Amino acid sequence: MEAVNRRSSPLVRAPWATAASRDAAVRDQHSRLLRNYEDMELGWFWSTNAEGEITYASEAASTRLTGDPAGLLGQDLMSMFRSPDGADRRRTLPFQLIRQSRFEHVLGLIEVEGEERCWSLSGEPQTDAKGNFAGYLGHGTDVTSEHRSALASSRLALLDPLTGLANRVRMANLLEGIVAAMRAQVRPCAVMLVNLDRFKQVNDTMGHPVGDALLKQVATRLTKIVGDAEKVGRIGGDEFQILLQDSHDRGALGEMATAIIEGLSQPYSINGSRCIVSASIGIAVTPFDGATAEEVMRNADLALYAAKTGGRGGYRFFSTEFLKAANERRELEHDLMDALAKGEIAVHYQPVVSAKTNQVSGFEALMRWNHPKRGRISPAVFIPIAEEANLIPALGEWTLRQACKDAASWPGDLRVAVNVSPIQFANEGLPQIVMSALANSGLPPERLELEITESVFLGDSFETDARFSALKRLGVRLALDDFGTGYSSLGYLKTAPFDKIKIDQSFVRGTTEEGARNQAIIAAIVALANALGMETTAEGIESFDQLETMQALHVSHVQGFLYSRAVSAEELKTYIHEGQWVIKPSGPAKQRHSRHATFRKVGVIHDNHYYAAVLRNFSASGALIDGIVDVPEGTQFVIDLGDGQLIVSTVRRAMTSQQGVEFEQHLVDDGSGGLCTRHRVSPHLLAAAGLTGDPTNPNSNLVAKNGDGQLTLPAFHTLTEWKAAIDGTYV
Secondary structure, rough: OOHHHHHHHHOOOOOOOOHHHHHHHHHHHHHHHHHHHHHHOOEEEEEOOOEEEEEEEOOHHHHHHHHHOOOOOOOOOOHHOOOOOOHHHEEEEEEEHHHOOOOOEEEEOOOOOOEEEEEEEEEEEEEOOOEEEEEEEEEEEEOHHHHHHHHHHHHOEEEEEOOOOHHHHHHHHHHHHHHHHHHHHHOOOOEEEEEOOHHHHHHHHHOOOHHHHHHHHHHHHHHHOOOOOOHEEEEEEOEEEOOOOOOOOHHHHHHHHHHHHHOOOOOOOOOEEHHHHHHHEEEEEEEOOOOHHHHHHHHHHHHHHHHHHHOOOEEEOOOOHHHHHHHHHHHHHHHHHHHHOOOOEEEEEEEEOOOOOOOEEEEEEEEEEEEEOEEOOHHHHHHHHHHOOOOOOHHHHHHHHHHHHEEEEEEOOEEEEEEOOOHHHHOHHHHHHHHHHHHHHOOHHHEEEEEEEHHHOOOOOHHHHHHHHHHHHHOEEEEEEEEOOOOOOOOHOOOOOOOEEEEOHHHHHOOOOOOOHHHHHHHHHHHHHHHHOOEEEEOOOOHHHHHHHHHHHHOOOOOOOOOOEEEEEHHHHOOOOOOEEOOOOOOOOOOOOOEEEEEEEEEEEEEEEEEEEEEEEOOOOOEEEEOOOOOOOEEEEEEEEEEEEEEEEEEEEEOEEEEEEEEOOOOEEEOOOOOOOOOOOOOHHHHOOOOOOOOOOOOOOEEEEEOOOEEEEEOOOOHHHHHHHHHHOOO
């Protein structure tokens, strides 16, 4: 029985079995095992000749791929499969087959019955009797499920889990690839960084779930405005990034930025709650604003910072000035730490005037910083620095105490208004600080007015109401500052005990323009205030037509440069020694528009000469330049405004050393109230023209200097060629 069993298994080495019979049995067993492997469709086998044509393919695989058991025979193996996107070139099938060496687990994609499948292929090169390459023997395995799973994991690693947009890593990789590809072709790519204003307050006061829901809605709106989700990513917190290839028209970029800001600033509804945020945007364009992805991102971030410190809710294009400003900001932050102790901070006072009688009723206290080396530093510069350095509580309390002390010495019943930041208002000790300031100065409470912005209402309503009640019990007045620019809910006006509504100057601007809606908005604010027994103050009055409009709309009080700038405490005493001050308004009759007075060095290019000049003032359509003598009317030249901004101009008015010129293309809004060219000339063109660096610098060695002191450029561009470059044609 044992012998029979041993004979029944061809693999058993019976002593009487011949070598030939054993080999035949092994081959038969191998054949059955391989056929079983093919029949179970666990994989397939293939072979090619030296030309790469398939000479054998498993029938099951051939039937599945072509519908014919022999359908793969004679096909070119290399052309059958497509390499996965982003695959390393050295791990692609064409690369491996051309090398004619062994390869393992190379992925190839092929369409089967309308569905893309992924196969893992391995092959062993074969040689003929002479040692020449004779083709491949190989096998393949369907790894579609594993490939899809890997792709999904890879995508998840590159996606923001909250919004579904690309994450920081994905956007960085995209930008690196775009910059590398476009560097060789000298093509531009714009980077926009979008940051939400006041989002932290939403998160802190309404909770992180509300903040997350808000970010999702922001992502949806942003994608809709841009029009392509592949261009938009969330790179962290409340910051988003947009990549726009072949975009360098700053007019179009400014329009998109404006559309984004307007779209994101519309109210959001989250779980029945109304939420409002605004957005700030920084824009940089490669190659003008950086040759590498790292540089252009850094510069977009600097532009974003400029947008946020410029008042938020706006956009900025990168300027080389921002690099210098960043270094200065670090120095100013260090100096600001000691400014109070060194007596460099002072309080100045701007009059608040009755719109009917021109009589001063009080003053708004405004901080001023007189730096020992830099001189007067604008609050627009140092207040954002103070916010970042957490200096607002100390500066705010000092200003409150100083304003109370100064006001206590004023004759009559003149009031003083002091701004209270949301950070100060959130401090539960604020009523005690106010009470202490009043007690130490002896100022009657009714003469102190605290100006509070709408953003305080984003906090806990119970704590907000309690803070208002505590302040009103002290007897001070409360004013709602910058009404209509923030939270803008009328609900809080029913309970908040305000005495005055301040109308932000953004509503005052444009009230005299035909068709403007600002007048209707101000009329509604005044009617609301009157119904609630409140006064109104319009800020930023700078012209008589604005004043007349405010008077016609029955605004009760005004303040602005038409009456007075903020003055020092010492100067103020000379005006109010009798307890009354009637100011006669003085200023332009009409609101001025779009003309920018300046004193700025520029360059003028005519033929192949570069002349230094001064830009005296300019508008979107023209400018007055000084420094070139006896230029005939009708002369055309190129004005270099810096940062690659060149514009073709025609002399329309000649006055010895001054020329009034008309721009061939109108300038566009730069996002900060200034003007810039629509296009810029690429850096490599400027370098080729000898304009790398600062040509107005007489020490520059980048341009030649001839005997008469003029800078001479290489004979590079005609005026026609300059026009093509300025219009955005890249060569």
